[in-house]
Amino acid sequence: MPSRALHRDIRLLDAPFHPGALIGPFTEANPGLGGVCTFVGEVRSDPGVEALELTHYEPLTLSGMHDLADRAFQRFTLMGLLMVHRIGLMRPGEPIVCVSAAALHRRDAIDAVDFCMDHLKSAAWFWKREKRAGQWYWIEPREADHRDLARWQS
């Protein structure tokens, strides 16, 4: 393990962001790394979907993301972890999430991002609805998301 403090940047944002602008400073904050893995999720341009809205519950959502980061640091040998998630109203094509992990070795970085994304997609404190033809519809978790989460419960 590196002797210096682990770098972590966990944020909720209520306005559009540019993932590319986060990655440079994150990489520079982890000198000596062997690999960085970054995942960016965007609001998919599904037919008929005009907008997506994510609501959160302030006392639980960000602290839950910090708990997830704690578990990622315990499970993988990481130097740094960036986890940025949008809340509020989004349009198709806008970034919704960016997770980046820095590590000495690629497998830890790749797996940590996979682990964080699977948990953010089905176990984080977000409620999602989408607007189609001017009407809002609440989105239920997908079975595939639960299967993805179950991969880590061994």
Added chain:
Amino acid sequence: MVFLGRLADLAGAPALELAAPLDWAGLKAELAPALAAALDDPRNRVALNGALLADKASLQAVAGDEIALLPPVSGG
């Protein structure tokens, strides 16, 4: 009291004010039948001042407390 996700639609508002103190039976008595039923639904969690209750029926809220009713998350 605050309502998240689709439960805000059910409540007709994201939040409402209730007179304290309230225990579980008192809270249910204050809410419309559909919301009282949502309280009992085991899939819906309850938080008091931002902390999840392991046993929601043990709720004891006093003046100034925030009760949150949280439906299953849909994820990010």
